[in-house]
Amino acid sequence: MDITIPILILAIPLFMFLLLGLTGMKMPHWLAGTLGTAGMGTVLVLSYITALTYFYGGSPQFIAENGERLQAVIFNCTWLQFTPSLVIKLGFLLDPISALMLIVIPTISFMVHLYSMGYMRDHHGVYEHGFQRFYAFLSLFSFSMLGLVVATNIFQMYIFWELVGASSYLLIGFYYKKPSAVSASKKAFIVTRFADLGFLIGILVLSYYTGTFDFMQLTSAPVDGMEGVYQVSEQTALGVKNIFAQSAAPMFMGASVLTWALVLIFMGGMGKSAMMPLHIWLPDAMEGPTPVSALIHAATMVVAGVYLVARLYPLYLMETTSLDIIVVVGALTAFYAAMVACAQIDIKRVLAFSTISQIAFMMVSLGVSRPEFHEGIGYMAGMFHLFTHAMFKALLFLCAGAIIHVVGSNDYTAMHGLRKFMPITNACFLIGCLAIAGIIPFAGFFSKDEILVACFGHSIFWYIWMSAVAGLTAFYMFRLYYLIFWWKEHKVHEGHHAPADQPWTMTLPLVILAAISCVAGFVPMGNLVTWNGVPMFEHVNFFTNLTHLNWSVALVSLAVAIVAIIIATVMYRKENPLPDRMADMFPRLWDWCHHRFYWDELYQFITHKIIFGCISRPIAWFDRHIIDGAMDGLATVTNKASYAIRGLQSGKIQMYVWVYLIGALLLAAVTAVCLM
Amino acid sequence: MFSNPLIYFVVIPLVMLAGLAICRSIGQIRAVAVTGSLALTALSIWLLVDYLGLRAAGADAPMLYCGSWSWFEPLNIHLAVGVDGISIAMLILSSIILLTGSFASWKIEPNTKDFFLWLILLSTGVFGFFISIDLFTMFMFYEVALIPMYLLIGVWGSGNKNYSAMKLTLMLMGGSAFLMLGLIGIFYHSAPEGMPLTWNLLEIRANESISEGWQYFLFPMTFVGFGVLGAMFPFHTWSPDGHASAPTAVSMLHAGVLMKLGGYGCFRVAIYLMPQAANELAWIFLILTGISVVYGAFSACVQTDLKYINAYSSVSHCGLVLFAILMLNTTAMTGAIMQMLSHGLMTALFFALIGMIYGRTHTRDIRLMGGLMKIMPYLAVCYVIAGFASLGLPGLSGFVAEMTIFIGSFQHADMFHRVFTIVACCSIVITAVYILRVVGKLLFGPVQDEHHLQLTDATWWERVSTVTLIVSVAAIGCFPNFFADLIKFTFSPSIFAVIGQ
Amino acid sequence: MDYSQFLIMKQEIGLLAVFLIVFLADTFLPRREQGSIGVISCIFFAAFTVLGFVPGVVGEGMAFSDMYEATWPVINIKNILNVGVLIVMIQALRWADQDMVRIRRGEFYELLLVTLLGMYLMISARHFLLFVIGLETASLPLAAMVAFDKHRYESREAAVKYILTAVFSSAIFMMGISYVYALSGSLYFYDIAIAVWSESHSALLLCALAFVIAGIGFKLSLVPFHLWTADVYQGAPTPVTSYLSVISKGAAAFAFLAVLWQAFGTVYPQAWEWMLYALIILTITVGNLFAIRQKNMKRFLAFSSISQAGYIMLGIIAFNPMGMAALMFYVLVYIFSNLAAFGVIGAIENASGKVWMDDYKGLYRTNPRLAFTMMLAMFSLAGIPPFAGFFSKFFIFTGAIAQGTVAIYVLVLIALINTIISLYYYLLVVKAMFISQDDCVIAPFRSACSERFALWVCVAGILLLGVVSFVYNTLLEGTMYSF
Amino acid sequence: MIYYLIPALLMFCCGVYGFVTRKNMIAMLISLELMLNAVDINFVVFNRYLFPGQMEGMFFTLFAIAIAAAETALAIAIIINVFRAARNVDVNDLNKMKH
């Protein structure tokens, strides 16, 4: 494949960032917005071309004769060479998942660019302060995210991983005058940084034992009898295999180093993907502008962790312990986030917890995936859910943005009954809710169903668990929906505009995304994205997904979702005391859910009391008073000594002479005693 | 003698000194300072290009542009010069920082002339140090670079300057006391019995005549001697006070260049000449430097004075330099040198910005400031960039340097070293904590002080200064392999042969 | 009876000639012409100094059956001292012109020259009797010079302290010599060296060594034989102080070297090495500790010079040509540095009568050049490159370490650590002059031509002596050649 | 021989004692004379007993006497100088410069 298009995919956002960042302030607002959007539009087109070429181009570079999809490195240039084998390269890797991401990211990003043209100005059409900066940061983020997904090696991924984190920081803190935004951005960065520390150490360990960063080399020899799935140079493949296949694999504290490495790398993913206990930044990140939440904190960046695990999936397969850990973490997170989402007032937070929960779904899906069961359907399901979730969650966020833009508040208490004022938004939001709840035929149904199938194949316990979470999902989403659009009539305050649907720049993305959410489920993902590239289905048509459904699982989950929706309808459709009564019935539970199980307080305690109070402050004190005190003490002692011996210089000749004489005698005597 | 390009690194500052001496007006002084430092920058960049050309043409001596002119003949002391990639990197760093420092002290008061005289004298020492390969000359230039600090801080500093200046000078000279003993000791073991003793680094290296027993004595002497300047725990306490009191350009030069003298010396003298002892004793210093790295970062978290924060951050970052040097492998050492470059540039940027902010608000207490992004967006953006460089954002220099260090250190065969590498890695999180804490309090949020609303944004000379530094930081961050190759070529395989790697 | 041997002593004879010229001029010049005595002495002494450097004028040789030695190092240490004395003489011109001193200025120059002659003898003597006479000639008239400012109380007190301790110390010294005589039966250094070879462990020899070291240590003001130093330096007129601290000390150092190496060189490994270790550590440390607190500039420099003497001793302990050359070089550099400091002090004292460190606060703003010179002197004394003091310190350490024992490393390390303390107090002066924001009590003034000339010479010396390697190279080659 | 050396040493010690204890500067000088004299005796005795064939000790003594005379003269001159100003010769009054 020609390298121009891939290079352009990365270069255009970067160029846009530099252009808007350096000269944006001198530009008119509309120009900056248009430029950014146009740039992203170009990228969108180019990415689609690339992805479609990959999936349907039929080039032998991408698809083997037996229909197996291959990994293809489009270009790979050395960026920094550590040792002859440890090289950071910047490259462009095309394989099913990166091609998938090449569709997801530009799509959402473009929608958000477009949407922001409307969102980032007030009712009078005045652009917000820093509008150009906003677009610059969006471009930077798009660049980083694209670089992340096409990374050819784990270090390139880490680099863009960090850049993504930084641009997320900048975007969350976009309203820098607002202290809450500042602290939220700080929190997001530091928490993910902490997770990245694990990622980094994981990379260090992995690279130390394998001597390579390259994904293709790392993942080339997964399990016995399966080698040679990807085309890899013989020598390095052997190297990787040898090290990890040895029965006496290096151990560290009771686990093999590979497990350690993978768990540590997963820790990086936990940070970015907001898995418990590193999830606390994501709800706070909603302080950023809503389009940002849609782009970064719903659709793209937060799935980076999932993507990372998927990327290294063959390696994870070698140590199933690490996969089990992923399942546990994911399942707990999914349940936790769903519980919390039921008790939030801020609609963006509900969506945020919903995101956490859904990403956890993907994680679980990857974790339960085994080649033995349905050719690793969990992997496919996870990526499928990533795709569909990106679409409907972006949709939900953008809807929420539109609502917030109109209402001027994040709380549903300020909304209620908006359905009459904003019909389009209402419809879109409803589609989003149906999709996430997993109602056939919306996108979420298919992907979630397949996840549940994968769970079912793995263990019945996790299947029930995840189904329950799916039910909770449907419940809280519809609770949210009703509380925003129904519950009671909306009161229009005097002197305020009545809420209404927004201009086309904002509405169009909603409609497009809603449309995608409706049909995305029919994408034959099993044919496109599988863990080893081998398609799952022989013949593909529009209804492939439908026909291949595991209907026993699907019907159960559908039933659960519908029941949950009915409960939500009963409780929230009309204003009634039932919710309050429910809350009173389980006060403790409500409190804990409402306060997000007090995680923030715990972190607050750890950072302020332990890190600052018990480590930093004592160290600073120690430095000033002990170390520095010791240095000053030397000076003081010298000075004291100086005063102590001043009596020697008594000013009396006779004393001088006396000292002189005794000195001479001592000199003689001591030397004599010493030498004899 | 004057056909050797390196000698001009000393000649140009000396000419500048002479020029300053006859200057009458402030304009002339600035002209001399800027012209001279531009000339130095140009020279160092030319040197870089030419050096790469020579290397490409196949020159494979450990040092190029070697020249040696007898000075104290009977003692075999020469004015010996020579550079490899590391020295060139350091020369470029120094000249850039001198240039930006000159711009940053555009309005220094009082006695502008004296200020520049001392500043140039200091940089004479710095440049001389980096081009020297003769231990005596090296040491001489080293001390030349130290003493002007006293006056620069004492006269033009702020705060508790008398105390800080004295402490800084005495502690650094204390380090150089150990150093002097170590160097003389090396001299007396520089050649096998019967051969003439020498001060020349390359010859001493080639002779390999320092017995292991003596290495055990001389290595700590030299390492600690240089380590004091490299802010090694527990000899780092001069750094916070010194930097806090120093005027802008001096902080820049000191943190940016002078602290690098420590790391460079540790590598060039202690490790290069005494690898066996380095290998055996590394663990002691690894513990100390490892402590520096984490400890400095933690200390920085709770400081309230901008310069203190940055000084402790320097302790942490420079600790990483020494840490990596002690790992004794090419990658880690490359990382160390890159970290020197990177830290030099970004900390200079930091100090320049802090100076500019201080010059406007007259306080460095972050509790008294806030929302500067609104008041002086240019400076604030630069500060954010510097912060990102410091916490290791890819694309800026800090990242590549730190990563090279971590990767390199983790390649060490010994478990102890790898575990310590992980400890050092932890600093990246703590760094993020204190950097973001400052950025959040200082630049973002509401404006704290009403009076600050009238303050102006950067002037043109401030912009020149900061832009130069930012471009340099970004250049390293974006094209690291260029620098890594430049540096890597120079690690003598013989060191690694000796320690068996 | 070969009286032509006197001709070997060309430097002594030359000096005597200058002395006679000054003496005669002092005696016979009419009263109104008396003002030119200082200039006359300076001119003639300058001519003499220059002649000393002309190659071939002063020949090497031994005279009087090895009682007198004029080898290359001896000749050149004398030349070095001559340079110092010349500077002192020029610096003293203005002081000698004051009302209270004017009447005695002839005597001042005469006594100066005579004491220098005494030092010559001390340096050249290879016989203890000659050495003692030289020592006394070098120290007794100095007492009269210390008492020169008759109107000042301090001057008198200093003179009494000086003469009484000097005589006491010479008694001890001669007691030591008597024991040496008992052991060797001769007072010739070379005979003693042969005789004490077998006496290394004799208590009497150690006692004798201790007494001899005490006697010369008095002149060098080694701790604990130093207590007179501070009081005398403070009390004496500034030119006399500078003469005492620089010339007298330099001469004593070289003489000490000659005595220890040539008379006691054969007992080297055991005895005086350890004594010197103790004395050096004590001298440097105690000198530094006292210097920290001093507020009077002259007293301050007295303690500084005590600790400098400790560093000079390192050259003796080296016991090799490098040590000797380093010692000579150290003395040379020390002459320039210390005389620069005293020159500034003298100039300020003559102009304003201020000698306290507090008076120097803010001096840079009123008298920048003087302050700058003072700073150079302080840096040079502290051993900061590129000033000469750095080189001299470095070389003396290098010379000492050539011994290679662990003990010498420890000793040098202690000495080096002490340089930090010394740097502290030298910087205190710099701080007072440059950093202190107080209003300066010393008004701007223009110092006399002679003072300025002398200071320029000193500054040139401080700046050039180290960097221009010729000086040290010559010294080292010369000493190696004649060792 | 030791029988001559011991009295000389005692004399020297008396001198030391006197120098350290006397207040009057002239008395101190007198004590110094005792010390110098003891040295002279030492030289003579050593010469006479150990090295009878030569005269180094004797000549040293001879010169030492001259030196002692010169020292005494100068010291007395200085003491008198002090006496003129202070009207006494108490050594305890001379301790203005110290520490």
Next chain:
Amino acid sequence: MESLGGIIMYWVIALSIVIFSVLTVTTRKILRSATYLLFVLFATAALYFKLDFEFLGAVQMAVYAGGIVVLFVFSILLTSHPGDNTSRLVSKKRLLGLVAGVATLVVAGWALVSRCADMAAQLPVMDNPTMHQIGETLMGTGKGEYLLPFEAISVLLLACIIGGVTVARKR
């Protein structure tokens, strides 16, 4: 073995040296002190005579007894009023003096005794140096001859004269 007369003479000399030395430094009258010094010096001269250095004895009497003591007496008369007693010593000071004296005695005495106790118990035979010999030695330039010190000490004396005059004269 020495003659009895010699032994008696020795004891007389030794005792007078010791006793008068002690008296010199302990008497409270300064003039007496000078007088006792004179006695000590005479005893020393006697000792020189006994050890066959007649010339030296003569010089001792002439220079010391005749010159120095007279100088002392004059200066004492000049500086103190007759009948002036020095006040009693402070005991601390006396202790210091005793310590110094005894320490010297112990150290030097031990050194001497350890080395010279049993050396040369007998007085060796020696010819008195004649005046001629002394003169020749004083003017000679060879080994063991003292022309140079002789010249040097003349300079010393001259210098002391100049110095003394400078200090002592009124202006």
